[in-house]
Amino acid sequence: MSSPVVGKPVASTALRPVRVIRLNPADDVVIALDQLMSGTVLDGEAVTVSGLIPPGHKVATRDIGQGQAVHRYGQIIGFASQPIRAGQHVHTHNLAMGEFARDYAFSQGVRATVPSTEPATFQGIVREDGRVATRNYIGILTSVNCSATVARAIADYFRRDIRPEALAAFPNVDGVVALTHGSGCAIDSEGDGLAMLQRTLGGYACHSNFASVLLVGLGCETNQISRLLETQGLREHDRLRTFTIQDTGGTSLTIAKGIELVRQMLPDANDVKRETVSASHLTIGLQCGGSDGYSGITANPVLGAAVDLLVRHGGTAILSETPEIYGAEHLLTRRAVTPEVGQKLVDRIRWWEAYAQRQEAQINNNPSAGNKAGGLTTVLEKSLGGIAKAGSTNLVEVYEYAQPVRARGLVFMDTPGYDPVSATGQVAGGANLICFTTGRGSAYGCAPSPSVKLATNTALWQRQSDDMDLNCGEVLEGSTTIEQLGAVLFKLLLDVASGTRSRSEQHGYGQNEFVPWQISAIM
Template sequence: MSTATSQAAPLSAYAIHVDARDNVAVAKVPVPRGTLVQVGGNIVEVLDDVPPGHRFALVVIPDGDFVRQYGQPIGTSKGVTAGALISRANMSNDVPVVRELDEDMHTAAPEYVPESQRATFMGYRRPDGRVGIRNWILIVPTSMCAAHEAVQIATVAEFTLFDKAKYPNVDGVTAIPHNKGCGCSDGSNIEVMLRTLAAYADHPNVAGVVFIGLGCEKTNLTVMEKYLNDQHRPLNKPVARIGIQDAGGTQGAVKRGLEAVEAMLPVANQITRTPTPISELSLGVKCGGSDGFSGLSANPALGRAADELVRQGGTVLITEVPEFCGAEHILAWRAKDATTGHAVYDMVDWYKDYASKFGTVLNENPSPGNVAGGLLNITIKSLGAIAKAGTTRVEGVVGYAEQPKGRGLYLMQGPGYDQESTPGLIASGAQLVVFTTGRGTTIGNAIAPVLKLASNNPIFERMKSDLDMSAGDVIDGTRSIDEVGLEVFEHVRRVASGEMLGKSEENKHREFQVWAEQSVSL
């Protein structure tokens, strides 16, 4: 045995070789310059200090050849030496555009778990047959002109009217203040806002609704009511409507709102949890504050949980369309048929066109934190991001805050921005969201749990009061993606049953915002 061989450590001690076709490995710990690693029968000397989450070349990658991770091109070499740190200096962002589809393509449905063997959870069965996992009284301002009063009603109600001992089946009183309506342009912007607010009011996690409007805005109470009727969404739950101008101003409107909440609380408390097939669950999958490990641990582990839910008859929703860019062909190839595959491409192309109107390109999506963590470009980020959706076939695509027409995996149009995309998933019917993070995030939602799955153990330990689970054992090599994925599935089931709260709920995170799809203030 040569001296170099005896000094070399197995590649797995320092890095992860994601796919056998890859010509790079991802450092899982700091790899100092001069480190010798054994790659198959070869010894590679690492030429640069490589931070965790970043890549180094396993072989010479000639100028013009593709740099590969996940078995896919992630950029083009500018001349990379074996052992070199992959950076923007030696790799361009150029990757091939892949858009071919077999017009006769057909992706088989997953092997579904027999109904008798499917998991169950304890849910709130609503009169229309849908099932909620939480039981909220919701205050909905029809425009930003009523946002202050909505918050006042919810805040005062929780402090003075809501008593968990008295109303054990109610989760509380919450509001969804926003900055839309009234002064926004007509067209798709108002349509998206009304659709989102209506979906929240109609959501199975909501037991009663108080609509509040100023009175003279474009999106007033009458417009909201007409929208609900036109969409055939009768609210089969207690509903109150309050006009601030009609009530004599803020104090009068808040008083009426509190009276409405007080009347709704005992009605909402009458419903109790009952055993429910897991097939009634709709799961939103998201990521934010991603790092170089997100696509290796947390995202594929969540994807494993998503696959299990689909196999058991449930629904999974994924969004963040800018983070499909560079990986959209993989989702299109997984579509149930060519028509659906083309719809995947169309939603990405729509977003590219939409972004270009504002002088923006999707390549600008990775944040400084993403880049510092190893996500050097949108292709790397996207290839890791889509792993959240598992491996089952794509059943269809829906617009922002639109309901899927069936069960299984659906893609929802929407931005990567967490504060807008997460509410969109809830509006599309998700009763809860699992949110993966590599650098740590705290976001929640007004009416639904948002569970955080860390990509690495150090960030989980540092932010334990905000993060629910960790997939870091995958990086450490002590557990498999399958093992962590099934743990995530069980954690979701228990939270859906009300056996535990998500950390975002414990910390009273109740974020809400509507995506301003094509907003112009007038």
């Protein structure tokens, strides 16, 4: 899908120009950049608006019969549930999901990636084994929800805003964070759910952004620490310590033990320095949430342009949120480096169809209420805009949730669309940076990997700039292009990877957003 080009405002009989965007000549709709009033004439479209069209929403440019497909981005976004006249608002009242065939055309769109001749670097932390970190935390992980309270108490002891003296002598340590969850027991000991939780915890336990990790359990839980370590090929050592509340002697003694172990870890954790490393050491998780009708026009394509630059420099980008590429997967299978990689993606789509059927649910439970208020009608429409985050590069591999990402380039990881769950899987897979687009104003951060937030429109930027790192609404205003702002974003990502704190980090987001995916029955 090519990036849309925002041209001059379409002329009208109104007192001021009416701005709309046509994304593809084959589209049945244009997108309003301003609120359109009934009677407004879009001369460039030879259409008179009928009714009120909110900004970011769709207006029909031709008559569409009931049952006919409606196109945006040159692709199907749904089917008319009733006759639609040119000039009418196209949204949930007259547009619905429907079945249609996709041509997967495996690997037919693969093209050579041209490496960049100009090196891109950032100031990273090189671990002893060669892995490169963007942050330097000590982490407190839990095997089960029962040990969450003690884990948080251990981390809270080292909070700079409460007890600044605790880390005063360790300026190179970004903090001590507790990542707790609500699972770990009353779960099938041989099932996929426990295996997925163990894979997630294992990925965090050896994440490059953690200098050291404590893993705290209760003692009698299904998710035994010894089995967790065994399944993940981990062993206890000076930088990975484990213990349980029951063996330690209760809550107070466990908290005291954890605090003492962190104190012992701090000198080594502080003994690091940032050095110049290649951008090829960046693995960025791509997220979009609280989307609107502009997401696929501004922030997502801008992120896609930055992804193309990252891949040219040898880095890795992880596209995820499988239910939110549903209906657009055929545009990714064309870019799969082999038919086998493309089939892996289709297999994950089929799994989701079966999963939704078992739950008596519909994959079109997205867009959310906020997405719909912002102009997105169906998950097909959201998906088509969502894959713009992936740029135009080849799809080199497909992973299941929280699997270690080994490939370089654009990869896909199967995750839910819910942002905290999705990003948790990406970080477990090795993402050392998250890039998050939003049109409604999502409040999100991620530890131990910093999260960069992109606003899709200037109104959001002005209203909630306290949470945003970059305004992509400038694309709509014609003051910059997608490619130009993509280059700006790429530089921003290198700066954040070098230690510049993102907005979400400044606000302390990250610990509560650790949410492993739970798929098994809780007994």
